[in-house]
Amino acid sequence: NIPMNILKSKIAWTDFKLNSDGMIPVIVQDYKTDEVLMLAYMNEEAFQKTLSCGKMTYWSRSRNELWTKGDTSGHVQYVKELLLDCDNDTILAKVSQVGVACHTGNKTCFFQEIMKKEGQTANPLKVFEEVYKVI
């Protein structure tokens, strides 16, 4: 009954600073494209399950239950890297996303535009910087 491929955390759950609901928010980012996919929340059980099964597991605040993403949709998020912020109250998860992250069918949950400044799409410097970074 000992899981063979359990992932080891360098930081204990008790070192996390929880929000007023007793959870820690998790920013989920595609490890290949760097796209931000969603924000979800973990309690201790969700954190430990994520480490033991290698698939992102959250606490669903709407359904009030543990939720290993992809269990019903197949849209699993395999954990690649977990990072903690400077004041220990937010996790950044880099994941390998199977299919799409959003239940609407969008790749990312962030598809509603609130506001966008003009003229930032055409940025030749950005292209050069990115090519340079890759080479």
Next chain:
Amino acid sequence: NIPMNILKSKIAWTDFKLNSDGMIPVIVQDYKTDEVLMLAYMNEEAFQKTLSCGKMTYWSRSRNELWTKGDTSGHVQYVKELLLDCDNDTILAKVSQVGVACHTGNKTCFFQEIMKKEGQTANPLKVFEEVYKVI
């Protein structure tokens, strides 16, 4: 006294779903590098101030005050784009970061490693995909 360059929101504050503290979490991402910089929180005043001054403004939960990032440090975050997620309870802000985002001097607040899977840094496919994307 009319601000000439006020940014217009396509979505009203009242359409946001607030957390139990009456705020909305904001994921802050560098619009050029796609690096996730920090997570902060906005109340309505912070949201409106962000739009009116063009600089990311949050509600500081520790100091209990409105906080236009960079006012004391100079590390301003100019807002480029604001996106809302599918269930209206999280904002993704793409920003132009002056200097560094973290008070520790790190570029991003996410510099503490919780866990990292082996073998994901050397990914030749990723390099090709990125070069292709840029070209």
